[in-house]
Amino acid sequence: MITEIVTIYEGPDRCKRCLGWKRIANDEEGLPWKYWAELPSPENLAVVAGIIVPVECPHCMGSGIEPKEQVDDVREQLAAYAHTARSGWMEYLFKQGTTNPDGSFTIRPGSVERWARQMRTTYWSLPEEERKSDLAEADQILAIVRKQ
Numbered sequence: 778m779i780t781e782i783v784t785i786y787e788g789p790d791r792c793k794r795c796l797g798w799k800r801i802a803n804d805e806e807g808l809p810w811k812y813w814a815e816l817p818s819p820e821n822l823a824v825v826a827g828i829i830v831p832v833e834c835p836h837c838m839g840s841g842i843e844p845k846e847q848v849d850d851v852r853e854q855l856a857a858y859a860h861t862a863r864s865g866w867m868e869y870l871f872k873q874g875t876t877n878p879d880g881s882f883t884i885r886p887g888s889v890e891r892w893a894r895q896m897r898t899t900y901w902s903l904p905e906e907e908r909k910s911d912l913a914e915a916d917q918i919l920a921i922v923r924k925q
Contacts, residue, residue, distance in 0.1 A: 784868065785811075786841030792834060799841040800831035809834075838917070839865060854921045862914060 784799075791797030800810040810831040813824050823829040833839040840861045874884040895903065900911055 784841075788842070790843050792837035792841055792843045794836035795834035795841065797841040799834055799837070799839045801834050802829050803832050804829050851922060854924075855918065858917060858921055862917070 786792070786797035786799065788797070792799075794807070794809065795801050796809040796811050798810045798814075801807045802810055802813045804813075813821070813829055813831075816824065818825075834841075837844055838858060838861050870884075871882070873888050874882055876882055895907065900908065903911070
Protein backbone atom coordinates (compact mmCIF):
# COMPACT_ATOMS: atom_id res chain seq x y z
CA MET A 778 0.00 0.00 0.00
CA ILE A 779 1.35 3.47 -0.91
CA THR A 780 0.83 6.22 1.67
CA GLU A 781 2.27 9.65 2.12
CA ILE A 782 3.53 10.28 5.62
CA VAL A 783 1.14 12.86 7.05
CA THR A 784 -0.84 13.04 10.24
CA ILE A 785 -4.45 12.31 9.29
CA TYR A 786 -6.99 14.50 11.03
CA GLU A 787 -9.82 12.31 12.31
CA GLY A 788 -11.89 14.83 14.27
CA PRO A 789 -15.60 15.37 13.72
CA ASP A 790 -14.89 18.56 11.76
CA ARG A 791 -12.54 16.90 9.26
CA CYS A 792 -12.45 18.37 5.76
CA LYS A 793 -15.20 17.10 3.49
CA ARG A 794 -12.94 17.34 0.41
CA CYS A 795 -9.85 15.43 1.62
CA LEU A 796 -11.52 13.49 4.47
CA GLY A 797 -8.89 14.75 6.91
CA TRP A 798 -5.96 13.45 4.84
CA LYS A 799 -4.77 17.02 4.06
CA ARG A 800 -4.05 15.95 0.48
CA ILE A 801 -6.04 15.19 -2.63
CA ALA A 802 -4.90 13.42 -5.78
CA ASN A 803 -3.82 15.39 -8.82
CA ASP A 804 -6.30 13.35 -10.88
CA GLU A 805 -9.16 14.95 -12.84
CA GLU A 806 -11.61 14.56 -9.96
CA GLY A 807 -9.30 15.64 -7.14
CA LEU A 808 -10.22 12.58 -5.10
CA PRO A 809 -9.13 12.43 -1.47
CA TRP A 810 -5.63 10.94 -1.32
CA LYS A 811 -7.03 8.25 0.98
CA TYR A 812 -8.57 6.46 -2.00
CA TRP A 813 -5.31 6.32 -3.94
CA ALA A 814 -3.13 5.54 -0.92
CA GLU A 815 -5.23 2.52 0.02
CA LEU A 816 -5.27 0.91 -3.44
CA PRO A 817 -3.65 -2.53 -3.53
CA SER A 818 -1.18 -3.60 -6.21
CA PRO A 819 -1.50 -3.62 -9.20
CA GLU A 820 -4.36 -1.08 -9.10
CA ASN A 821 -1.96 1.48 -7.61
CA LEU A 822 0.32 1.50 -10.67
CA ALA A 823 -0.39 5.19 -11.43
CA VAL A 824 0.73 6.07 -7.89
CA VAL A 825 3.85 3.89 -8.01
CA ALA A 826 4.75 5.41 -11.40
CA GLY A 827 4.31 8.93 -10.01
CA ILE A 828 1.52 9.80 -12.45
CA ILE A 829 -0.97 10.36 -9.65
CA VAL A 830 0.56 12.27 -6.72
CA PRO A 831 -0.80 13.92 -3.59
CA VAL A 832 -1.27 17.70 -3.58
CA GLU A 833 -2.39 20.00 -0.79
CA CYS A 834 -6.15 20.10 -0.40
CA PRO A 835 -7.26 23.54 -1.61
CA HIS A 836 -10.47 23.42 0.44
CA CYS A 837 -8.80 23.17 3.87
CA MET A 838 -5.36 24.45 2.76
CA GLY A 839 -3.77 21.23 3.94
CA SER A 840 -5.05 21.38 7.52
CA GLY A 841 -7.44 18.43 7.22
CA ILE A 842 -10.07 20.50 9.05
CA GLU A 843 -13.28 21.70 7.39
CA PRO A 844 -13.04 25.48 7.05
CA LYS A 845 -15.45 27.41 9.20
CA GLU A 846 -18.06 29.54 7.50
CA GLN A 847 -16.60 32.15 5.19
CA VAL A 848 -14.65 34.58 7.31
CA ASP A 849 -14.92 38.14 6.05
CA ASP A 850 -12.09 39.40 8.21
CA VAL A 851 -8.91 39.26 6.08
CA ARG A 852 -6.78 39.38 9.21
CA GLU A 853 -8.42 36.20 10.52
CA GLN A 854 -8.00 34.47 7.15
CA LEU A 855 -4.33 35.42 7.04
CA ALA A 856 -3.87 34.26 10.63
CA ALA A 857 -5.47 30.91 9.76
CA TYR A 858 -3.12 30.60 6.78
CA ALA A 859 -0.09 31.55 8.92
CA HIS A 860 -1.04 28.85 11.41
CA THR A 861 -1.46 26.24 8.66
CA ALA A 862 1.86 27.19 7.07
CA ARG A 863 3.70 27.11 10.39
CA SER A 864 2.10 23.77 11.32
CA GLY A 865 3.12 22.35 7.95
CA TRP A 866 6.68 23.54 8.45
CA MET A 867 6.83 21.97 11.92
CA GLU A 868 5.47 18.67 10.56
CA TYR A 869 8.21 18.75 7.90
CA LEU A 870 10.88 19.75 10.43
CA PHE A 871 10.06 16.89 12.79
CA LYS A 872 10.42 14.43 9.92
CA GLN A 873 13.96 15.71 9.30
CA GLY A 874 15.48 14.79 12.64
CA THR A 875 15.33 12.47 15.61
CA THR A 876 13.43 12.73 18.87
CA ASN A 877 15.79 11.73 21.66
CA PRO A 878 14.80 9.59 24.69
CA ASP A 879 14.83 12.70 26.93
CA GLY A 880 12.32 14.47 24.64
CA SER A 881 14.85 16.78 23.01
CA PHE A 882 15.18 16.85 19.25
CA THR A 883 18.26 16.51 17.05
CA ILE A 884 18.40 17.99 13.56
CA ARG A 885 20.87 16.59 11.03
CA PRO A 886 23.91 18.88 10.58
CA GLY A 887 23.28 19.33 6.84
CA SER A 888 19.77 20.62 7.53
CA VAL A 889 21.03 22.96 10.25
CA GLU A 890 23.67 24.40 7.93
CA ARG A 891 21.21 24.90 5.06
CA TRP A 892 18.48 26.47 7.21
CA ALA A 893 20.96 28.71 9.04
CA ARG A 894 22.32 29.92 5.71
CA GLN A 895 18.82 30.60 4.40
CA MET A 896 17.91 32.40 7.62
CA ARG A 897 20.89 34.76 7.25
CA THR A 898 20.23 35.39 3.55
CA THR A 899 17.79 37.98 2.23
CA TYR A 900 15.14 36.73 -0.18
CA TRP A 901 16.77 38.66 -3.03
CA SER A 902 20.09 36.89 -2.43
CA LEU A 903 18.65 33.36 -2.42
CA PRO A 904 19.26 31.16 -5.45
CA GLU A 905 16.24 31.06 -7.77
CA GLU A 906 15.46 27.44 -6.83
CA GLU A 907 15.23 28.36 -3.13
CA ARG A 908 12.94 31.32 -3.87
CA LYS A 909 10.26 29.01 -5.25
CA SER A 910 8.88 28.00 -1.85
CA ASP A 911 8.70 31.66 -0.76
CA LEU A 912 6.87 32.52 -3.98
CA ALA A 913 4.42 29.67 -3.33
CA GLU A 914 3.78 31.12 0.15
CA ALA A 915 3.22 34.57 -1.38
CA ASP A 916 0.77 33.06 -3.87
CA GLN A 917 -1.25 31.56 -1.01
CA ILE A 918 -1.39 34.92 0.75
CA LEU A 919 -2.36 36.74 -2.44
CA ALA A 920 -5.18 34.23 -3.03
CA ILE A 921 -6.64 35.15 0.36
CA VAL A 922 -6.26 38.89 -0.19
CA ARG A 923 -7.69 38.77 -3.72
CA LYS A 924 -10.89 37.11 -2.50
CA GLN A 925 -11.76 40.35 -0.73
